[in-house]
Amino acid sequence: MRRRIRFLTYNVHSCFGIDRKLDPARIAAVINECRPDIIALQEVDVGRARSGGIDQAHMIATHLQMEAQFHPALHLEDEKYGDAVLTALPTRLVKAAALPSSGEPRGALWVEIDLADVKLQVIVTHLGLRGSERLRQATTLLGPGWLGAVEEGSRVLLAGDLNATARSTAYRLLARQLRDVQLLTNAKPRPTFPSRLPLLRIDHVLIGEGIGVAACNVHNSALARVASDHLPLLAELDVHLQTDERKRCETIEGKAP
Template identity: 50%
Template structure:
């Protein structure tokens, strides 16, 4: 059985006001995932003590890391990461559509790695979408287009996960769910689990979407005492199996921007 986990860590700032990449790593380690998708990581930023949070968490977990900076100012970076202890290769990292200029909202991006899970190359894409509806729709259209999910290298099996800032009733969510399946909806008799806010979760905005060859066995919103304070989001963990795909080809290839 395989496990993948998505977690918006809010720059490792807990709801108790304490900064702690180590605490985030402890939350993750308790569930022993094969792959971890993280959003809102600070790298060498003054506001969080200059720590490379992506590297610190990966090191604590004994995992390799792929990082994409959605925002970069001089030496300071902020973005998303994919961590794994399985063989993996970065396929693509890049920005998603958004307004530019001094008053533009926070820039957004996506990160795609091919991870060897039990001899199968699983295409894992993580993202953190914008707060405005039109912005999210443009970003979803980009993800569904030829640069990402529509790319010839993005073949079965595929997992898209992260913080989408979109509820299941939103158009952005529904567009994604028309291409891939919401992992929470694939488990019989499963009651869907919200992830935000962590102290009293009511909203389901962190999602994992899977292709047809991913058989989801269990989905859990991690609600341990430490998870409730480590970030303002709870992690979402998906336990799954990879079903045989006849058309899956061996090897991995780099996709240019």
């Protein structure tokens, strides 16, 4: 058996659209067009003067009738800026921490999502602008404090704005261990940035074993093209339940002489 989920990753550009209008409700409306179960957000403002001092993570979550987990990669006094995971499913915060950065501070957020028969480990991040910086960050994410700490057989998903095309060293390093959902369908991979005329495929959803891809598309509605400078990436995923694996093992063991 398997559990179908709709997963969305979206760099929301602090909820400033390409028309320079600040509108978290518009971002929520774009997300709602996609009907996701789990959302990974990057460039989220919380308490920042430039965006009216509001908590964008929880405001967007409220619009969607979800809960939010937020991690500030940048934290200056009361102003925060970082990544978030939104869902109505039961969640547990596993880890939220900084990544090695030489420019703007970067971080990652790890949330465990309970799908009843299986727990999905979701890591959301926003990597740096320099290639050497991204490589250090990707190496850290693959190390013992992050993906290296995930229990064997777990269902794992890494998503976010990696600022990296498929040719980049950081992307290739991550893709050796995880699979790119855009490459697992019959559709041609599509770019996500910039939103008005997408040229670069830098927003990614990468999955581990035990997860299949039913469909994947870049959401390119009229509203999405103006709400942020990135387009959201939506993946329909089939998460295989670990109970099935146990039953298969028990069956095999029961038939053994």
